[in-house]
Amino acid sequence: MSERVRGRVAHARLLLPGLCCALLAACGPSDRTATAPSNAAPPALARPTLDRLQATTRGAYGTAYYRLVADNRSVAAKYRSYLRMNVPGTAPNASAFHGSPSELHPILSDLEAARIDGSGDAALDAAVDGVLAAGDRLVDVWTPLDAYYASKGFLEDHWARARAADDDMRRAFIGLLERIDTLGTELDRVQDALHAQRSPRLKEIVE
Incomplete structure (x- = not known):
């Protein structure tokens, strides 16, 4: 694992609790809305409620990011193992x-579910959209080969199918890794x- 990836993983471990605490602190106290008349139109979400919903979404983004970069289960680790296979050799x-590819499904599904409500930050949401699109692309390319490797189909065709798909696999892995890196940058921001x-608010409380 490169120093850059180690740094990302370590920062992700620190980011999740800090992100959640900061988001909840920024939301303010719980909203208390009066009961609306039965014939009134459904009210829009009060600001504190919307803030908390977006805080939950951002926390889910951070969790998904950590699952994508964590240790030997990371997408980067899978890609390195693919390169070690040396398909063109x-x-x-x-x-x-x-x-x-089945290991990516639950992560992408959770990320997609979180994306429905949005985080309130356009650049962060766009980064998530990029991960989802690139993740779906990798799954589409990898899934037929997963069965191929499991059944040892390469023994029958002498790696012909694997070699034909090698460029697509590499591009799909690299594409997802780039989008994951962008998501990490946006989460840092x-x-x-x-x-x-939060710092000025905490200072006011202390003083």
């Missing part, structure tokens, strides 16, 4: 490749902004 090693917003 004269003697590829199928046992070097670990992981399955949001964390820094919330910390800056």
Whole structure:
């Protein structure tokens, strides 16, 4: 694992609790709305309620990011194992490749569910959209090959199918890794902004 990736993982571990606390602190006290008349139109979400909903969404984004970059289960680790297989070589090693596209499904599903409400930050939401699109692309390319490797189809066709898909696999992995990196950058930015917003409030409370 590169120093950059180690830094990202370590920062993600610190980011999740801090992000959640900062978001909740920024939301303010719980809203207390009066009961609306039965014939009134449904009221829009009060500001504190919307803030808390967006805080939950951002926390879910951070959790998904951590799952994508964490240790030997990370997308980067899977890609490194794919490269070690050396598909274009004269003697590829199928046992070097670990992981399955099915491992991405729950992460992408959770991220997609969180994205429905939005975080209130356009750049952060756009970064999530990028991860979802790139993740779906990798799953689409990888899924047929997952069954191919599991059934040892490469023994029958002498790696012909794997070699034909090699460029697509590499591009799909790299595309997702780039989008994950962008998401990490946006989460860092949001964390820094919330910390800056929270600090004056904490100072006022202490004083």
